Ligand SMILES: Nc1ncnc2c1ncn2[C@@H]1O[C@H](COP(=O)(O)OP(=O)(O)OP(=O)(O)O)[C@@H](O)[C@H]1O
């Protein structure tokens with residue numbers, strides 16, 4: 459865990475740095491600043507997980523500066539060190555959500571206990587490095603929501619991954635309904651409104667849980683509220699989500715706006731979902747042109763063909779030729795199993811395990827989880843100068 463210390467006291471710095479270094483895992487006091495003003499003037503490029511503020515030399519303006527700093531490092535935990543001379547700052551800090559206040563001179567045991575509490579609530583002990591995969595429908599009804607939600611369930615149950623699906627629809631988001639009958643108590647808008655509180659446990663508490671390993675963050679059901687979500691909120695949510703989930707799936711819907719673009723900016727892969735029909739292909743081409751104009755690496759974009767039927771007039775090779783993107787996977791047309799699943803809000807893998815759709819989603823789990831290996835190999839090949847088609 460990385461910490462920033464705000465204090466003029468070099469001895470205190472040395473004390474906290476050495477106590478931090480002795481911990482397992484270590485607390486790394488990565489930087490120090492002389493005052494709150496200094497911390498705001500010279501923000502760290504990479505946000506710390508913990509900001510420790512020595513208030514012994516605080517002055518009247520510090521309440522405002524402190525609040526600004528908590529907004530700047532919205533995801534960080536704050537710890538205050540106090541010599542009891544500035545109660546007004548303490549009250550402001552408590553109002554801003556600071557829970558850890560320690561007495562100066564520092565009692566080492568109290569410091570370690572406070573860091574333990576923070577580490578536990580941030581889930582530092584089990585930090586993950588999650589991958590963000592976006593599913594985007596090329597045309598309305600392509601099947602992006604069915605595939606992303608059911609794939610999330612398959613990843614969690616078959617590959618034992620911890621999976622979060624975020625429904626990014628601005629209006630009429632329906633992802634939870636595909637796999638659950640629970641009504642979401644919290645939505646993406648609620649998380650954005652309380653963004654200063656976000657950490658792993660808070661995010662987890664906002665989800666509709668389909669299984670213990672698979673949760674869905676619902677879209678706002680009131681279109682009026684959707685203005686709450688801002689691109690910087692999405693950055694923060696994804697940053698925290700990556701630390702706590704193996705896979706973060708995005709049901710992006712068809713709208714391309716500031717929020718969905720910011721989400722797409724930080725994805726590891728984008729999967730446009732389409733059916734093999736000319737209108738879908740036309741829309742897919744428009745979408746891919748947008749991605750190219752945004753400078754997205756085409757390697758990260760792979761198509762998923764839904765409701766695929768072998769022997770149709772259009773072939774997969776035609777699609778590759780027309781769009782210049784590789785087809786990652788095909789999901790068969792399986793009207794009965796999919797309609798039953800969608801109508802009952804039960805994942806197809808749970809409801810009809812042997813169905814063609816369920817088997818295809820299991821295959822997709824293999825393709826996606828194995829792809830990491832292929833990608834590493836690709837990188838090695840590039841490093842050692844081997845050509846594309848060498849093997
Ligand atoms: N492989 C499939 N076989 C049969 N039916 C399917 C299949 N995939 C999806 N469907 C049907 O298509 C309908 C639309 O799918 P879905 O809602 O997932 O599309 P979408 O791309 O999310 O659409 P929207 O643009 O409305 O968000 C679903 O109600 C489902 O019944």
Ligand SMILES: [Mg+2]
Pocket residue numbers: 595602603604711
């Ligand atoms: Mg949808």
